Amino acid sequence: MAAMRSRTAARLLAGLGLVLTxxxxxxxxxxxxxxxxxxxxxxxxxxxxxxxxxxxxxxxxYTPPAxxxxxxxxxxxxxxxxxxxxxGQRSSGDLDGATVSLERALRIAPDDALLWHxxxxxxxxxxxxxLVVQLAAKSNALAMSGDTSLRRSNWRLIANARRAxxxxxxxxxxxxxxxxxx
Amino acid sequence: xxxxxxxxxxxxxxxxxxxxxxRQTKSRVWLKVVLTLVVLLSLLLGGxxxxxxxxxxxxxxxxxxxxxxxxxxxxxxLYAGAKVSATQLMAELRFLGYxxxxxxSGPAQWSQEGRRFTVHTRDFTFWDGSESGQxxxxxxxxxxxxxxxxRSGGREIDLLRLEPALVGSIYPSHNEDxxxxxxAELPADLVNGLLAVEDRRYFExxxxxxxxxxxxxxxxxxxxxxxxGGSTLTQQLVKNFILTPERSLRRKLDEALMxxxxxxxYSKDDVLEAYANEIFLGQEGGxxxxxxxxxxxxxxxxxxxxxxxHESALLVGLVKGASYYNPRRHPKRALxxxxxxxxxxxxxxxxxxxxxxxxxxxxLGVTADGTTRGQRVxxxxxxxxxxxxxxxxxxxxxxxxxxxxxxxDPWVQQRAVAALGKRLQQIEKARxxxxxxxxxxxVVVSAQNGEVQALIGGRDAAFAGFNRALDAxxxxxxxxxxxxxxxxxxxPERFTLTTMIEDKAVDMTLRGGQRWRPHNYDHEIHGPVxxxxxxxxxxxxxxxxxxxxxGLKPVIATLHALGVKREIDAFPSLLxxxxxxxxxxxxxxxxxxxxxxxxxxxxAIRAVLDAQEHPLQRYPxxxxxxxxxxxxxxxxxxxxxxxESGTGAALSRLLPQGLHVAxxxxxxxELRDSWFAGFSADRVAVAWxxxxxxxxxxxxxxxxxLPVWADLMRGIENVSLQMTPPQGVEYHWxxxxxxxxxxxCEGAAAFPYIAGSQPQERADCTEQQSSGGFWDGLxx
Numbered sequence: 031m032a033a034m035r036s037r038t039a040a041r042l043l044a045g046l047g048l049v050l051t052x053x054x055x056x057x058x059x060x061x062x063x064x065x066x067x068x069x070x071x072x073x074x075x076x077x078x079x080x081x082x083x084x085x086x087x088x089x090x091x092y093t094p095p096a097x098x099x100x101x102x103x104x105x106x107x108x109x110x111x112x113x114x115x116x117x118g119q120r121s122s123g124d125l126d127g128a129t130v131s132l133e134r135a136l137r138i139a140p141d142d143a144l145l146w147h148x149x150x151x152x153x154x155x156x157x158x159x160x161l162v163v164q165l166a167a168k169s170n171a172l173a174m175s176g177d178t179s180l181r182r183s184n185w186r187l188i189a190n191a192r193r194a195x196x197x198x199x200x201x202x203x204x205x206x207x208x209x210x211x212x
Numbered sequence: 213x214x215x216x217x218x219x220x221x222x223x224x225x226x227x228x229x230x231x232x233x234x235r236q237t238k239s240r241v242w243l244k245v246v247l248t249l250v251v252l253l254s255l256l257l258g259g260x261x262x263x264x265x266x267x268x269x270x271x272x273x274x275x276x277x278x279x280x281x282x283x284x285x286x287x288x289x290l291y292a293g294a295k296v297s298a299t300q301l302m303a304e305l306r307f308l309g310y311x312x313x314x315x316x317s318g319p320a321q322w323s324q325e326g327r328r329f330t331v332h333t334r335d336f337t338f339w340d341g342s343e344s345g346q347x348x349x350x351x352x353x354x355x356x357x358x359x360x361x362x363r364s365g366g367r368e369i370d371l372l373r374l375e376p377a378l379v380g381s382i383y384p385s386h387n388e389d390x391x392x393x394x395x396a397e398l399p400a401d402l403v404n405g406l407l408a409v410e411d412r413r414y415f416e417x418x419x420x421x422x423x424x425x426x427x428x429x430x431x432x433x434x435x436x437x438x439x440x441g442g443s444t445l446t447q448q449l450v451k452n453f454i455l456t457p458e459r460s461l462r463r464k465l466d467e468a469l470m471x472x473x474x475x476x477x478y479s480k481d482d483v484l485e486a487y488a489n490e491i492f493l494g495q496e497g498g499x500x501x502x503x504x505x506x507x508x509x510x511x512x513x514x515x516x517x518x519x520x521x522h523e524s525a526l527l528v529g530l531v532k533g534a535s536y537y538n539p540r541r542h543p544k545r546a547l548x549x550x551x552x553x554x555x556x557x558x559x560x561x562x563x564x565x566x567x568x569x570x571x572x573x574x575x576l577g578v579t580a581d582g583t584t585r586g587q588r589v590x591x592x593x594x595x596x597x598x599x600x601x602x603x604x605x606x607x608x609x610x611x612x613x614x615x616x617x618x619x620x621d622p623w624v625q626q627r628a629v630a631a632l633g634k635r636l637q638q639i640e641k642a643r644x645x646x647x648x649x650x651x652x653x654x655v656v657v658s659a660q661n662g663e664v665q666a667l668i669g670g671r672d673a674a675f676a677g678f679n680r681a682l683d684a685x686x687x688x689x690x691x692x693x694x695x696x697x698x699x700x701x702x703x704p705e706r707f708t709l710t711t712m713i714e715d716k717a718v719d720m721t722l723r724g725g726q727r728w729r730p731h732n733y734d735h736e737i738h739g740p741v742x743x744x745x746x747x748x749x750x751x752x753x754x755x756x757x758x759x760x761x762x763g764l765k766p767v768i769a770t771l772h773a774l775g776v777k778r779e780i781d782a783f784p785s786l787l788x789x790x791x792x793x794x795x796x797x798x799x800x801x802x803x804x805x806x807x808x809x810x811x812x813x814x815x816a817i818r819a820v821l822d823a824q825e826h827p828l829q830r831y832p833x834x835x836x837x838x839x840x841x842x843x844x845x846x847x848x849x850x851x852x853x854x855x856e857s858g859t860g861a862a863l864s865r866l867l868p869q870g871l872h873v874a875x876x877x878x879x880x881x882e883l884r885d886s887w888f889a890g891f892s893a894d895r896v897a898v899a900w901x902x903x904x905x906x907x908x909x910x911x912x913x914x915x916x917x918l919p920v921w922a923d924l925m926r927g928i929e930n931v932s933l934q935m936t937p938p939q940g941v942e943y944h945w946x947x948x949x950x951x952x953x954x955x956x957c958e959g960a961a962a963f964p965y966i967a968g969s970q971p972q973e974r975a976d977c978t979e980q981q982s983s984g985g986f987w988d989g990l991x992x
Contacts, residue, residue, distance in 0.1 A: 108291030108371040140660035
C-alpha cells in the first residue's frame with residue numbers, strides 16, 4: 031500500500047509543519063507581516079473590488095493570506111511564473127488575461143488551493159459572483175485543514191459574493207464561518 | 213449596230229446605272245446589315261464580356277474564399293517536472309511536423325542526443341497573445357522533463373509552450389477544405405515549379421499565351437495525341453470558375469475571354485494567389501483538398517512555407533492530376549512526376565544542377581495517411597462542432613477561417629486509439645468472438661477541470677462514422693450505483709461506509725402491475741453486508757434495498773446534480789442502471805466524483821479566434837459544487853476498494869504498481885454492454901464495449917471495458933490517488949461488524965467517517981481509543 035505509506039508520510043510532514051509553525055507563532059510569526067494585511071484578507075472588500083462603472087483598474091495585486099499556519103508546499107516554478115503573470119495582468123486591469131493565466135496554472139497544479147482562491151478573486155473583480163462562491167468553495171475543499179488563513183479568505187470572498195447577489199443571510203453565515211477560523 | 217450598240221450601251225449604261233444604283237442600295241443594305249451585325253455582335257460580345265466579367269468579379273472578389281475553421285489540439289506546456297516522457301516529447305514534435313535534423317538551424321526543427329533534445333519552436337499566436345519561436349535544450353527523463361534551457365546562453369526556462377497541432381477542420385457540406393495562403397507565403401520553389409511546367413511565360417502573357425498554344429499544338433500533332441496543354445495558369449484558374457465540366461470550343465473561348473478579363477483587372481500576384489488557393493490537390497473520402505496551403509499539410513504535415521524543393525515540386529506535379537499522381541497510392545508515378553518537375557526547373561535555370569540532383573535523391577516524404585498535422589480525430593472534431601453550434605452559425609464555422617483551440621491531448625488520444633483497437637482484437641481472439649464484431653468507445657477527461665482530452669467514437673478511430681462516444685446511448689448498468697451510495701452517504705446520520713444493509717430478495721409490483729424480481733450476478737442472497745462491501749461487490753439486491761431506503765427522487769437529484777441532463781424516470785430499476793446514457797454523459801458524472809464533488813461542465817474548446825487572430829470567445833473553467841465533498845470522499849474511498857478488492861480487482865495486475873485508481877464496472881442485461889468508468893487523481897476515463905446491433909457480447913464490465921480502460925491508463929502518465937481526507941472527515945478503527953475498535957484489534961480496519969457519524973457502539977477490543985481524525989490518520 032504505497033498510497034498508505036505516502037499518505038502517512040504526508041501527514042507526518044504536515045504534522046511536523048504544524049508543530050513547527052505553531053511554535054514559531056509565538057515569536058517570529060507575527061512580526062513578519064503587518065497585521066492590516068490580514069484585515070484586508072486575500073481579496074479586497076466588495077466596495078473596493080467593484081467600483082461603479084468603468085473606473086480604472088481597481089484591483090491591487092494579490093496579497094497572499096497572511097501568516098499561513100501551515101507550510102504550503104512550494105509551487106512549481108512554472109506555476110509561480112504564471113501566478114506572477116496573473117498578478118501583473120490583474121493589476122494592469124487585464125482581468126481576462128489574469129483568468130487565462132490562472133486557468134493555465136491550474137492545469138499544471140489542479141489541486142493547488144491557493145490558485146483556485148486567486149481565480150475566485152479575479153472572478154470577484156469581474157463580478158462573476160455565482161462563480162466566485164463555487165471557486166472559493168473548491169479552494170476550501172482543497173485547502174489543508176490547518177491553512178486557516180486561506181480558508182478564512184475564501185469564506186470572506188463567499189460572503190462578499192453572496193452579499194453582492196442579494197443573499198444577506200448567506201453572506202452573514204459565510205462571515206460567521208470566516209470568523210470561526212480566527 | 214452602233215446605235216444599237218449605243219442603245220444597248222445606253223441600255224447597258226442605264227442597266228449599269230440601275231445595277232450600280234441597286235448595287236449601291238444593296239451594298240448600303242449590306243453595310244447596314246454588317247453594321248447592324250457588328251453593332252449587334254459587339255453589343256452581344258460586349259454584353260457577353262460584361263456577363264463574363266461579372267462572373268469573374270463574383271468569383272474573384274465577391275466570393276471570399278470559404279475557409280473552414282481550423283481545429284487545434286491543446287498546446288503542450290513544458291517545465292521542469294512536467295510529466296512528459298522522452299517518447300511523448302518525440303511524438304509531440306512529430307504531431308507538429310517538426311523536422312528531425314542533425315543540427316537545428318531554424319524553426320520547426322529538432323535534434324536528439326539520448327534524452328537531450330534541441331528544439332526550435334515556431335512563432336505562434338495563442339488566444340492569450342503571440343509567442344516567438346525559440347531554440348531550447350530540453351532534458352527529458354524517463355517519465356518527466358528534467359530541465360529546459362535556452363540554447364544560446366543556457367538561461368533556465370521555467371515554462372515553455374509548444375504550439376498546438378492542427379488536428380482537423382470544419383469544412384462545409386460541399387466538402388472543400390482549404391488553408392488559405394497569401395502570395396507572400398508561396399515559396400519561390402513552388403512558384404518557379406509552376407512556371408516551369410505549367411506556364412513558362414506567365415509573367416509575360418496577357419492571360420492567353422498564343423505561343424504556348426502553338427507549341428502545345430505542334431507537340432500534340434507530332435505525338436499524335438494530347439501531350440501538352442497550352443492553358444495558362446490564368447486559364448486554369450478561370451476553368452474552376454465555370455462550373456460546367458463540358459469540353460467544347462465554346463468553353464475554350466469562354467475561358468480565353470475570361471482569362472483576358474481577369475488579367476486586365478487583376479495583378480499577376482493576385483491571380484497567382486487565387487490559383488494557389490483554388491487548385492485541387494487530392495481527395496480523402498468525401499473531403500476535397502484545395503490549395504497548396506492545405507496540400508502541404510495534407511501530404512507533409514507542415515506549413516507551406518517550410519517546404520523544401522522536392523516537396524514543393526511534388527505539389528506542383530500534382531496539379532496535372534491529383535488522383536493519377538496520388539503519392540500515397542501511386543508513389544512511383546508521383547516520384548517520376550516530381551523529378552520531371554525538378555528537371556524542368558533545372559532546365560529553365562530556376563535551380564542549379566546540384567540542387568536538382570540533391571532534391572531528386574530525396575524520398576517522397578509524404579506522411580502515412582491524410583492527417584493534417586498529427587492524426588485524424590473525427591469523433592473529437594464532431595464534439596467540437598456540436599459545442600460550437602450553440603454559439604456560431606454553421607456557415608461561419610465552415611467559411612470564416614475561425615481558429616478553434618480545443619482541449620484535445622493528441623498524445624492521450626493516440627494511446628487511447630491503440631488501447632481500444634488492440635484490446636478488442638485480443639478479446640475477440642481469446643474468446644472466439646467474430647472478428648470485428650465488437651465495438652467500443654472511450655472518453656478521457658481531465659479530472660479537475662472537465663476538459664475532454666481524448667474521445668474515440670469507434671474501433672476505427674480515423675473513420676468519421678457513428679460516434680459512439682456521443683451517440684451510443686446505452687443502459688449504464690452498475691455505473692449508476694455510485695450515485696445511489698453517494699445519496700446514502702450524504703445522510704451521515706443514517707448511512708456510513710460500515711452501516712450494515714440488507715442483501716435480501718426484492719419482489720416489487722411496479723406501476724402498471726409488472727412484477728420486478730432482480731437478482732445478484734451470482735444469483736445468491738448475501739444477507740446483511742456492510743455498505744462499502746455491497747458497492748465493492750456490486751450487489752444488486754443490497755443496492756436496491758439501499759436505494760429504496762434513501763428514495764428514488766434523491767438518487768435522481770444526485771444524478772442531475774452530477775450533470776445528467778436527461779429526464780430520469782423514477783422506476784426502481786433505475787437503481788440497477790436502467791438509465792441510458794452515452795459514454796460522454798457517464799464521463800460527466802464521474803468527473804464530478806473525481807473532482808471531490810465539484811462538477812465542471814465537460815469542455816472540448818478553450819477559445820475561438822477569428823481569421824485575423826483576434827479572440828472571439830473563450831470557454832472558461834467553471835465549477836459547481838454538486839455534492840458534499842466529505843460524502844464524495846467516502847464514496848471515492850469505496851470506489852478505490854472496488855478496484856483493489858471488488859469487481860474491478862483485475863486492475864491490480866493490469867495497472868503499474870503503485871497507481872491507485874477508483875472505478876466501477878458496469879454490465880447490462882444478458883451481457884449486452886460492458887462498461888468501466890474510473891479515475892486517477894488527474895484523469896477520468898470511461899470505456900464502453902458492445903455491439904452496434906445491441907446483441908449480447910458475453911462480456912461483463914470487468915472482462916471487456918475494464919482491460920481497455922487499464923491499457924489506456926497504463927499507456928499514459930497518471931497521478932495516483934492520494935485520498936487526503938477533506939475537512940470534516942475522520943478515520944476510525946472499526947471491526948467487521950461495524951463497532952468501534954482499535955488498530956491492534958483483530959479484524960480492525962480504518963474507515964473514514966463524516967465527523968460525528970462514526971459508530972458509537974464499542975467492540976470488546978478497544979485498547980487505544982480512536983479520537984481525532986487527523987492524528988489518527990497519521991498512524992493508520
